[in-house]
Amino acid sequence: xxxxxxxxxxxxxxxxxxxxxxxxxxxxxxxxxxxxxxxxxxxxxxxxxxxxxxxxxxxxxxxxxxxxxxxxxxxxxxxxxxxxxxxxxxxxxxxxxxxxxxxxxxxxxxxxxxxxxxxxxxxxxxxxxxxxxxxxxxxxxxxxxxxxxxxxxxxxxxxxxxxxxxxxxxxxxxxxxxxxxxxxxxxxxxxxxxxxxxxxxxxxxxxxxxxxxxxxxxxxxxxxxxxxxxxxxxxxxxxxxxxxxxxxxxxxxxxxxxxxxxxxxxxxxxxxxxxxxxxxxxxxxxxxxxxxxxxxxxxxxxxxxxxxxxxx
Amino acid sequence: xxxxxxxxxxxxxxxxxxxxxxxxxxxxxxxxxxxxxxxxxxxxxxxxxxxxxxxxxxxxxxxxxxxxxxxxxxxxxxxxxxxxxxxxxxxxxxxxxxxxxxxxxxxxxxxxxxxxxxxxxxxxxxxxxxxxxxxxxxxxxxxxxxxxxxxxxxxxxxxxxxxxxxxxxxxxxxxxxxxxxxxxxxxxxxxxxxxxxxxxxxxxxxxxxxxxxxxxxxxxxxxxxxxxxxxxxxxxxxxxxxxxxxxxxxxxxxxxxxxxxxxxxxxxxxxxxxxxxxxxxxxxxxxxxxxxxxxxxxxxxxxxxxxxxxxx
Numbered sequence: 001x002x003x004x005x006x007x008x009x010x011x012x013x014x015x016x017x018x019x020x021x022x023x024x025x026x027x028x029x030x031x032x033x034x035x036x037x038x039x040x041x042x043x044x045x046x047x048x049x050x051x052x053x054x055x056x057x058x059x060x061x062x063x064x065x066x067x068x069x070x071x072x073x074x075x076x077x078x079x080x081x082x083x084x085x086x087x088x089x090x091x092x093x094x095x096x097x098x099x100x101x102x103x104x105x106x107x108x109x110x111x112x113x114x115x116x117x118x119x120x121x122x123x124x125x126x127x128x129x130x131x132x133x134x135x136x137x138x139x140x141x142x143x144x145x146x147x148x149x150x151x152x153x154x155x156x157x158x159x160x161x162x163x164x165x166x167x168x169x170x171x172x173x174x175x176x177x178x179x180x181x182x183x184x185x186x187x188x189x190x191x192x193x194x195x196x197x198x199x200x201x202x203x204x205x206x207x208x209x210x211x212x213x214x215x216x217x218x219x220x221x222x223x224x225x226x227x228x229x230x231x232x233x234x235x236x237x238x239x240x241x242x243x244x245x246x247x248x249x250x251x252x253x254x255x256x257x258x259x260x261x262x263x264x265x266x267x268x269x270x271x272x273x274x275x276x277x278x279x280x281x282x283x284x285x286x287x288x289x290x291x292x293x294x295x296x297x298x299x300x301x302x303x304x305x306x307x308x309x310x311x312x
Numbered sequence: 313x314x315x316x317x318x319x320x321x322x323x324x325x326x327x328x329x330x331x332x333x334x335x336x337x338x339x340x341x342x343x344x345x346x347x348x349x350x351x352x353x354x355x356x357x358x359x360x361x362x363x364x365x366x367x368x369x370x371x372x373x374x375x376x377x378x379x380x381x382x383x384x385x386x387x388x389x390x391x392x393x394x395x396x397x398x399x400x401x402x403x404x405x406x407x408x409x410x411x412x413x414x415x416x417x418x419x420x421x422x423x424x425x426x427x428x429x430x431x432x433x434x435x436x437x438x439x440x441x442x443x444x445x446x447x448x449x450x451x452x453x454x455x456x457x458x459x460x461x462x463x464x465x466x467x468x469x470x471x472x473x474x475x476x477x478x479x480x481x482x483x484x485x486x487x488x489x490x491x492x493x494x495x496x497x498x499x500x501x502x503x504x505x506x507x508x509x510x511x512x513x514x515x516x517x518x519x520x521x522x523x524x525x526x527x528x529x530x531x532x533x534x535x536x537x538x539x540x541x542x543x544x545x546x547x548x549x550x551x552x553x554x555x556x557x558x559x560x561x562x563x564x565x566x567x568x569x570x571x572x573x574x575x576x577x578x579x580x581x582x583x584x585x586x587x588x589x590x591x592x593x594x595x596x597x598x599x600x601x602x603x604x605x606x607x608x609x610x611x612x613x614x615x616x617x618x619x620x621x622x623x624x
Binding site for chain 1: 465567
């Protein structure tokens with residue numbers, strides 16, 4: 001058995017998993033933000049509890065993996081930094097001793113989610129998977145040859161910071177025109193807001209904006225579903241940008257599949273259909289065989305499963 | 313010992329190599345374009361000859377690798393297609409029997425060059441290497457974990473067809489705004505030609521164009537060296553585009569190093585200095601540690617060495 005841990009800004013979740021990553025049982029407590037010793041103690045207590053609940057001897061646990069929302073140093077199993085959690089340089093290597101005398105692995109939560117989806121989710125059975133998370137930002141994770149690929153310095157997979165529009169929109173990373181500036185949920189909102197404010201065209205999104213003071217990506221999708229022409233145009237533009245980025249990733253990496261996660265992926269088939277069509281038209285392929293693009297299936301469990309599957 | 317073969321449009325080169333890839337001796341003959349059986353016979357004859365020349369028993373050869381300028385099917389060791397060579401679906405699996413009863417591997421010549429540079433050239437000792445070839449087009453090759461990475465369909469590494477300017481210059485691949493349209497030698501020439509024709513500004517490149525009927529990338533570099541302001545501006549713009557692409561590749565893959573090859577890389581340090589500075593300013597890094605960008609060192613031997621090192 002393995003233990004997977006997802007340290008989030010709100011909750012700390014600990015799962016007992018099969019060697020394949022499948023979750024047997026899980027427990028969670030609120031995260032003690034700013035209290036690393038408290039977090040460590042909670043992790044250990046929950047790890048023991050998930051084993052106890054299933055009558056699993058601690059000795060049958062072969063490894064423990066942690067997914068954390070920030071930068072890490074793999075070699076020392078250290079959580080380097082995360083603003084959200086008010087923690088800095090917390091080492092977890094010995095946090096589970098003496099009960100669990102096993103290797104403890106750590107990685108970024110986005111990477112863990114990619115590994116989880118590749119192993120047990122939408123990418124199941126695939127060797128090479130690119131995960132693209134369409135949320136507040138655009139995150140990513142690469143699985144190559146069935147293993148998490150994090151490059152030479154543990155920070156590979158920053159797919160959101162591939163430039164698709166040179167000298168385009170200013171990104172928080174310092175570059176201009178990053179994929180994130182066009183494909184995050186916030187980017188869809190920006191494009192819609194600009195469109196509403198730049199035209200007199202009738203749109204239900206204007207009413208929504210006036211009513212709520214703002215619009216969300218879901219509002220845009222809902223308006224599109226209801227036949228709003230402006231929402232449809234914005235969504236189409238969003239899909240254009242996303243397909244542009246995905247086709248580039250395919251041309252570089254030719255994965256078995258691309259898994260889309262994050263809030264925007266909740267739009268499901270209505271996102272997939274146009275994005276697949278646009279991407280297929282731009283990608284390099286052998287014969288007619290285009291790269292499958294699929295929606296993540298594990299939700300929050302992806303990170304837990306991926307954490308459990310971490311190894312050197 | 314291993315045998316590496318570089319099947320070019322002009323010459324067929326066969327090398328006897330150490331297990332490490334180092335070339336012991338090599339021989340070449342003109343390529344029999346449009347005559348696959350003749351090419352096969354030449355390959356075998358040269359393979360025997362390089363062994364004979366060094367007194368190496370054929371039995372000491374452990375594998376044979378071919379680098380070819382076109383699309384391949386790895387599994388069947390088949391050279392699928394290349395316009396240049398007027399060959400289609402040529403299988404090399406049994407081409408060296410009975411003298412050499414060893415595995416025969418095949419890959420694209422660009423990929424072989426990347427593997428060669430990673431193993432014995434500018435990337436020596438690195439596990440993860442991105443090779444970018446700046447020639448008539450922009451080619452690429454990825455080495456991940458010390459092995460050639462060609463994705464799920466053998467065609468990964470098409471770095472030149474990552475879009476950096478959405479809706480930009482039309483590319484031969486069908487997309488618009490590919491890196492290749494801004495960073496090939498031909499792109500530098502296009503930008504310079506447009507600049508000359510679009511301004512009355514004095515530039516030695518205009519005289520060169522009038523004298524030669526055209527300009528080359530080398531002319532632009534030479535004019536820059538001689539202090540030509542327009543050439544300097546075009547070159548700077550070229551470096552901007554290249555740095556944009558390289559920073560994106562780094563953000564995605566975080567390799568140990570990026571190796572630049574192809575004609576433009578012959579400009580050496582004068583290319584490297586601005587490109588490194590511009591890339592460093594845009595890339596994600598841990599602390600101050602930027603990704604080394606280096607010039608390929610093996611020239612035409614890179615493909616031979618990489619071919620010799622091919623394996624499953």
